[in-house]
Amino acid sequence: MDPVALLLAFLRLPLYFLLEVFYFLFRCRPCKPISNQHVLITGAGQGIGAEFARQFAEMGNTVHCLDISKELVEGVVAGLREAGHSAHAYTCDLTKSEEVEKVHKEMTENGHVVTVLINNAGVVFGANIEDMSLTQIQHSLTVNLVSGLWTIKLFLPQMLAMDQGHVVNIASMLGLMPLQGQITDYCAGKAGAIHALAQLRNQHAHTNVHFTAVCPWFVRTKLIAGIEKETNPMEPEELVRAAIQGIREEKDVVMVPDSVRFIHFLLKISPLPIRDAFYKKKPDFTKFVGHKLLEKVQ
Structure with missing residues (x-):
């Protein structure tokens, strides 16, 4: 690696931590309230999506839960309604x-404007x-990227018309x-999902x-059944709490847990041989449940 480039990389390190300390001490970001909103959550029948629905509902929002499984999504909504929250279920194949489009039309006709x-x-x-x-x-790619672009295409115009909204x-x-x-x-x-929002953020700044x-x-x-020991996963509650805080602070990117932000930064400034060494360890995916899902898509 070019010695000058390496020197510049290490000079960035103390500046990065200085800015991090300044941010955590003074919390100079806005922290907007999120209540009385219509929140649409895809994949809300279980896991992270169901946890988003629960936390947003407890904050006083109306949650619209969308999932391919009718049984799962209606179960989540039933539980929320029993707890006194406002919730609606939609069965939809995002592919x-x-x-x-049918869900969007139904919500519009019912006067539900997603913010x-x-x-x-x-x-x-x-x-x-x-x-x-x-x-x-x-x-x-359709599930992980294209479906999100399509929901944005359908619901973003309403947000822009009201000059209010948040896409996550x-x-x-x-x-x-x-x-x-x-x-x-x-x-x-997932890389496409990140960079699509970065472009939209710039476009609508x-x-x-x-x-x-x-x-x-x-x-x-x-989603990661079978490789828990390989990945040391966090709980959905931890992720959703951090995500909602990031939404309230209007961050562009939220990395969870905080430790991965440091790892990501170090990898970005590290010489290629160090990055290659980091990636040498190969996780064992032989017991991964996703293989069974793959068999259903031919």
């Missing part, structure tokens, strides 16, 4: 644009890209620093509509 959109639905197959069919690759993509740290393992399609989809990409480490959900 079918006409079904998403917080949480694109949470995702899928991980854990397969080598060279072993996947084109249909399987397209399915992965639940991405992944793997969209910022891909690791070893059979997750090429997943990393590509003159408005009061905000965009936040949430990039967690692995989270203990059915």
Whole structure:
């Protein structure tokens, strides 16, 4: 590595930590309240999506829960209603644009104007890209990236018209620093979800509509079943609390837990041999439940 470039990289390190300390001491970001809003959450039938629905509902919002499983999403909504919250269930296959359009039309006709959109639905197959069919690759990218772009296309115009709203993509740290393992399609989809919001944030910087990409480490959900020991996952509650705080502070990117922000920064400034050494350890995906999901998409 060029010695000058290496010197500049290490000079950035104390500046980075100085700014971090300044931020945590003075909390110079806004911290807007989120209540009395209509919040749409995709993939809300379980895991992270269901936890988003619970926490947003407890904050006094009306939550609109969307999931491909009718049984799961109606179960989540029933529980919220029993607790006295305002919640609605929608069954929708996000890979079918006409079904998403139907949900949008139904909500509009009922006078529900979404001001917080949480694109949470995702899928991980854990397969080598060279072993996947084109249909399987397209399915992965459709769920992890394209479906979010489509919901944004449908719901963003209402937010812009009101000059109010927040769009959130639940991405992944793997969209910022891909690791070893059979997750090429997943990393590509999540990287796209992050950068799409970065572009939209720049495009609409003159408005009061905000965009936040949430990039967690692995989270203990059915999505990573079989590789829990490999990934040391956090609980959904921890992720959602941090994500909502990041939304309230109108951050562009939320990395959870805080430790991964430091790792990400170090990898960005490290010489290539150090980065290569970091990626040498190869996680074992042989027991990953995503393989069974892959068999259903031919």
